[in-house]
Amino acid sequence: MSQTPQQLDHAVTIFEKSKSGRRAFTPPAAEVPDRPITELIPERMLRVSPAKLPEVSEPEIVRHYTRISKRNFDLDSGFYPLGSCTMKHNPRLHERVAALPGNSRLHPLQDERRAQGALELMWNLQHALGEVAGLPHVSLQPSAGSHGELAGVLLTRAYHEDRGDRRTKVLTPDTAHGTNPATVTMCGYEVVKVGTNPDGGVDLDDLREKADDQVACLMLTNPNTLGLFDTNIEEIAEIVHGVGATLYYDGANLNAVMGISRPGDMGFDIVHFNLHKSFTQPHGGGGPGAGPIAVSERIEPYLPRPQVVRLEGNGGEQPTFTLDDDRPKSIGRLRGFQGNYGVFVRSYAYIRSLGAEGLREASELAVLNANYLLARLSEKGVVEYLPVAYDRVCMHEFVLSGAPMKRDLGIRTLDLAKRLLDHGYHPPTVYFPLLVDEALLIEPTETETKETLDAFADAIAEILVEAANDPSVAQAAPYSTPVRRLDEAGAAKQPVVRQPL
Amino acid sequence: MNDANYPEDLLYHAEHDWVRIDSAGEFATMGITWYAQDSLGEVVFFDAPEVGTMIAADDSYAEIESVKAVSEVIAPMSGEVIEVNSALEADAGVVNGDPYGEGWLVKVRLTAVEEKSGLMDSAAYEALLG
């Protein structure tokens, strides 16, 4: 089989392109006395030999990173239905406004009176997120979803301890994303799993049994990681609040319900948002993101410090905005400065672009697209091998099980995913949630056209037909990507995590 | 990889661990079963206990990792760890190829040999697997 040009292009690191004497950076002239460094810093504290950074010219750097960028599949280039990640289009307006010097070159410790634009933007964003959540008090500080979760569990702890109540456990459903139990451990609580009922929601009997006065919190997402709205949410809230525990909302699936149902109204005390999901901060290959939180009245005193606060003007003056550090019951800081402001700018621009109606429309169309794609994938030829795990109307995402496909065609969800790469798609999320055997979690988002969804459904059908004829094709896929299946076991057994130099 | 097999001279624990007790009932070798290594996939790392550690029947005494999973290793019987399979440091994958031979995990000095009555023989374990 002939190789593609990229496959023939053997990977070379920037270090391997180094040649002594080459350079990119030219330092400015010092213009100050040329004192020997050893006179200014004791010699024994100085490096003996320089760090072995590469010596390369600027054009070479640009070419190197440009070439390797083309070895990435990206959202601008193709459909990326990665469940639980909300891969919606990233408008470039956001990059333009984030790059405005008043934003990008603003020092975080600038005098507040000279950062009013930034503080007002943050306050407005807080207000908007509070609206979407249905909870009025917002902190923008956490830097990622899991950071928001950490804040949420620490807030729960502070709330209980302030009432003189020492609790030891946190409940999470068995469908929960791994960050939930990991966060619980980091906060010194014990994880207790709650089961899922045949409809895909929380098993109420199991919850009632496990919810006692040792439980600090139940962490949930609604819709859940199966893409299903838990119709018992009001009762769940009652049970949890009934034992004095808090209810935490993992906002990863917010894209299904913006302007349609608010976590605060569902009974949640603490909500985290993933600005890099519903609010389209670009994923950047893994980051940056932001995980702001919104909380109810009773949790408000414990919010991280500082908080952005609005001060009404005196007699006709404009309001001003300030960072309030005077929060005696606050859990404290979770990071430096105010949080990922560059992300706030982008998400704020998005919210201002869409407005109330646009956010609601985004959720409606996200749910429509998911149900349509599910309907296409429920057609004959696909449904026998990849049945939906829970046969209900889904929200913004749905889970199929590849177990029949594995049994009858001899290819696994993994093989299907790798074969999709050859068709020019990023595969959906695989093997999550753990509850579903050979899981395939699909989230199209609202920014995809019907034609894209149809083409994707057709590609899946085609792969299944091919597998029925010859399963070995998918088993050794992909064939056309810059590299083919990689030896992950080898990488884990003998980890090589840097270039030897 | 070979096919599923469960040697008759071993005793088995429901959490997919085996034990081979010596004729005197003093020392034993332990490991994970064919089913366990098959479920894990290619083993990449065995996080071994230190020699001298006391391990207790039904409790976890170590962790074993594949690329995508971590599993606790449960002790079928109680005792003191006297040797750890150092060959696994070089290649943990031996556990997959030969889970009952070269892929042994630990050797222990048993402290309660009567615990063996709570374990299954190969027929019972295979029945458990269904």
Next chain:
Amino acid sequence: MSSYTAATEQDIVEMLAKIGCDSIEDLFAAIPEGVRFDSRLDLPEGKPEQEVYAELRELSARNTSADDEVTFLGAGMYDHYVPSLIDALTSRAEFLTPYTPYQPEVSQGGLQVMFEYQTAISELTGLPVSNASLYEGPSAVGSAAYLAKLVNGRSRHLVSRGVHPHSRATLETLAVGNGTTVEEIPLKDGVTDIEALQAMLGDDVGAVILQQPNFLGSVEDIEQLTAVAKAHGALVIASCDPIPLGILQPPGEQGVDVVVGEGQTLGNRLDYGGPSFGFFAVAQEHIRKMPGRIAGETTDADGRRGWVLTLQTREQHIRREKATSNICTAQALNALAGVVYLAWLGRRGLVELGELLVRRTDFARSQLLALDGVTALHEQPVVREFAIQLDVPVAAVIERCQAEGVNPGFELGREYPEYSNGLLVALTERRGRADIDLLVEVLSSAITAERASRTAVVA
């Protein structure tokens, strides 16, 4: 209203027909009445792009950025020059828009960047193993403390008062959850008091956390402090400003177990505090306890060189409640900027930059100390930042300077009550001779004016 969706009325009709529903409303039937939001979110209606741009432009114009004043403000983030190739590369769709590399066959660009970044950080820190980055500096310090707890289980952590106040605060917040107590090692003459540290150590101390250079700009004697700490079996963590690591001895070679730090100065913008990245490097023996993503080299089915996310069994998506942390991300785009920046500086450039900073900082310091009303807060060797004391209120002086278009630095009293008359002055390569001369002139005038106004008041 702006919209990024494509569904036409016709599309919707066809899709609903296929689904077997009459309206989009039907798809939300599972949501109980009691939790339906039947009102309208209290947000303005959406606007077309040009209006959103105008609003954001207007907001940004009300901020005084480093474009608007000559700034010597540092204290954790610094106004370095970000070369334009970084903007060009980080705005490429292939780097900007994909997700975490879960399908490595189509993520070799991102994974190779991580590997190169890990290599660069390893070189800077002198430790063999780096992850693919964490959120930022202070939370990386917190993660390092968590690692120490996982490694040795001891509950006392000692942190130097010279460590950034935000890092110290973050440690305290996290300590509540991970069962550690955080005690502060005092400073003496502007550096960590080694005798005080000695007195505080015991075999219940799990970690000693230092900063290099410290918050007051001093170069700490990491080697000696580390030796003392390790004699008691504590893990040593150093939080470092990465650019000085180009000329200072790498902490990894001084016995430090974990080196972390704020990566903003490596090719990232100020952005009012974020996003940036935190770097995290460890000694080989701690690799399996390290948080965050790690790229590892391997080969594909045909023997081609490639990279994958490796040692994933440390992480939350596999180990769940037993994970080494809950972190799900790397700051991949910011780390890309970081490694490009380091390649752009290059082996010699990083050294030249460091030496330039040392010389200009020394010059600025000596010029300021020659002023009436200015004394040294400490006399330790410094790299790019130093602390002075004024004999008039610092806040008022800063205000006068800013009115003249110069931001002279950070009012130390905001974080260190014991240095209520302290000013922390930072240099970057953007602050040339003319800027330094301007600072001296403006600060001098401000001090004089402030003194005069006080005398006037008293009189």
